[in-house]
Amino acid sequence: DGGITQSPKYLFRKEGQNVTLSCEQNLNHDAMYWYRQDPGQGLRLIYYSQIVNDFQKGDIAEGYSVSREKKESFPLTVTSAQKNPTAFYLCASTIGSYNSPLHFGNGTRLTVT
Amino acid sequence: AQSVSQHNHHVILSEAASLELGCNYSYGGTVNLFWYVQYPGQHLQLLLKYFSGDPLVKGIKGFEAEFIKSKFSFNLRKPSVQWSDTAEYFCAVNAGGFKTIFGAGTRLFVKA
Numbered sequence: 233d234g235g236i237t238q239s240p241k242y243l244f245r246k247e248g249q250n251v252t253l254s255c256e257q258n259l260n261h262d263a264m265y266w267y268r269q270d271p272g273q274g275l276r277l278i279y280y281s282q283i284v285n286d287f288q289k290g291d292i293a294e295g296y297s298v299s300r301e302k303k304e305s306f307p308l309t310v311t312s313a314q315k316n317p318t319a320f321y322l323c324a325s326t327i328g329s330y331n332s333p334l335h336f337g338n339g340t341r342l343t344v345t
Numbered sequence: 346a347q348s349v350s351q352h353n354h355h356v357i358l359s360e361a362a363s364l365e366l367g368c369n370y371s372y373g374g375t376v377n378l379f380w381y382v383q384y385p386g387q388h389l390q391l392l393l394k395y396f397s398g399d400p401l402v403k404g405i406k407g408f409e410a411e412f413i414k415s416k417f418s419f420n421l422r423k424p425s426v427q428w429s430d431t432a433e434y435f436c437a438v439n440a441g442g443f444k445t446i447f448g449a450g451t452r453l454f455v456k457a
Contacts, residue, residue: 263443272354274435275447282443290444322389326443331377331396334437334445336389 234259236337238323243342245317253308253340255323261335262328264306268292269320269339278321281306282328310342317344347372349438351448358426359456366421366451368436378419379437379445380410389435395419406430428457 236257245251257264263282267275277290281300295314300306306325310317322339326332352367370376380392393404400412410421419436436448 265443265445267447272449274349274351274449275437277444277446280443288443324389331394331439333379333391333394334381334389338388 236323236325236335238321238337238340240340241338243340245342245344247344248312249344250309250311251317251342251344253310253321253323253342255306255308255337257304257306257323257325257335257337259325259327259335260303261325262303263326264300265324265326265334266290266296266298266306266308267322267324269322275322278308310344317342347438347440347446349436349446349448351434351436351451353451354449355452355454357454357456360428361425362455364421364423364426364430364453366434366436366453368419368421368448370417370419370436370438370446372417372438372440374440377439378410378412379439380404380408380419380421381435381437381447382432383435383450384432392421392434426453426455428455431455 239254265280266278279298281287297309323337324334348371350369378395381389382392383389395402395412403409433450433452435450439445
């Protein structure tokens with residue numbers, strides 16, 4: 233079955249540490265996205281990538297970094313510069329055209345104490 | 346800036362009641378509109394979408410939505426809800442490019 237795999241499901245870190253969230257897709261989709269979901273705020277776009285070795289900042293990119301070295305992988309690093317990192321992080325992909333619906337992974341819940 | 350507003354954050358209904366969830370967006374050009382649903386413990390999935398043509402679109406599980414261009418709205422409806430419709434519903438808009446904007450979500454609880 234094709235899909236998006238995010239790991240781990242739960243992640244705990246101490247303040248000041250960088251942490252990397254994994255996202256892998258086997259849908260052969262060109263575009264990949266990272267969203268952050270907070271209660272009452274919906275989904276906010278952190279970064280997106282249309283093709284390999286290219287990515288753009290979304291609405292809330294500060295304190296985050298990404299890489300896109302392979303088509304199927306789009307890891308997100310939450311750095312110590314992110315002021316409120318505790319959240320639910322969702323990875324998504326589309327085939328590449330802007331009217332394509334997003335396919336989502338199951339998410340990673342990050343807790344920073 | 347583009348934005349999406351969902352009018353109700355929490356909705357509680359009894360089974361068999363009718364459902365309408367409001368969604369308004371702020372963008373004057375051509376848009377692609379989506380409703381996504383997140384059932385408890387599951388990943389977000391597409392419920393229905395509108396690109397062009399008939400403004401009344403039908404999705405999975407008996408849901409439908411109507412695009413009213415003059416009102417910048419894309420409300421979600423279901424004539425008779427079931428307990429299994431308990432979920433969080435998100436309206437989303439894409440106005441071209443790769444950026445999809447989401448509303449804050451509406452949590453629906455259906456009492457059995």
